[in-house]
Amino acid sequence: MVDFEQIIVCEMNAKMVDLQEWKSFGGGGFGESFFNKTDDSVILKLNKTSVSAEKALQEFQRSKAVFDMGIPSAEPYEFVTDGERYGMIVQRIQGKESFGRIIADHPERLEELAAVTADYAKAFHSIPCNTEVFDNENLRTRELIDACKVFPADVKARLLAYVDELEPATTCLHGDLNPCNIITANGKVYWIDLGEFGYGDPLMDFSILCHMSYWGPNPLLRYLFHMDRKQMIRFYESMAKQYFGSRWETPELQERMDHIAYIMAGKAICIWPQAYHVNLPYLQGKMLKARINLFIGDRIKHSA
DSSP states (O other), rough: OHHHHHHHHHHHHHHOOOGGGGEEEEOSSSEEEEESOOOOOOEEEETTTSEEEEEHHHHHHHHHHHHHHHHHHHOEEEEEESOEEEEEEOOOTTTTHHHHHHHOOOGGGGGHHHHHHHHHHHHHHSSOOOOTTTTTHHHHHHHHHHHHSSSHHHHHHHHHHHTTTTTOOEEEEEESTTTTSSSETTTEEEEEOOOTEEEEEEEGGGGHHHHHHHHOHHHHHHHHHHHHHHHHHHHHHHHHHHGGGGGGSSSSHHHHHHHHHHHHHHHHHHHHHHHTTTOOOSSSSSSHHHHHHHHHOOGGGOOO
């Protein structure tokens, strides 16, 4: 049931912004970002219209809670709207470069920055998470896949079984760990895009990177991460070896990471229409399993 009172509260809490005061500089699956024309200390981030006011407010509140925990990140200032879209005004970190952009310009630094990302991820995962404020990512993922209407029953059952294998944990999770969500500026390292912050099995933080590295289309990888698939695989495997050490070579961990990639593929199928605001008629009927195999790497039908 839609909570209309909650939606109204979210809308009333949002400060109106005048887009004449801002200049767009980029966008992604879920929204668009703007520089302020007169104040270079802030950035405006607006979600697409498909993202509700309630969801956008939740993202703002999570980002603020993460900053208040002392995790190095941009400070969120205000929850805002342009009348149609909702988002936030956040601190602009001057002179920032993402690890993905640095690697694109200096490919010889790939292994170095992968190792740095692993070390920062381990530090991130060592922080106890406030389970009263943040969501359980294991449970959130299960609910998302379970509610998704596009899967055949056997595929959904297999994906849910993989989710149920996840370890119960209160580990802090970034929610979108990748080389473009860790940045450097003035000798400091920061995490960005923390709207999916939560807690759960730390392997879940490898899900997007694992899935996209092996099976993401090259044009999409270059657009999102400034790297092609070969570079993404090198980054992912270098990071994983640094993070897991000798455990990385064990069959048990490799099997779990395969299952993590399958889980992410399932999530991608569920959120893709929302992210890119399109209907996916080619996910219907006989085309469905072919499309799932594109995401999963033509392997899900063979695993059991």
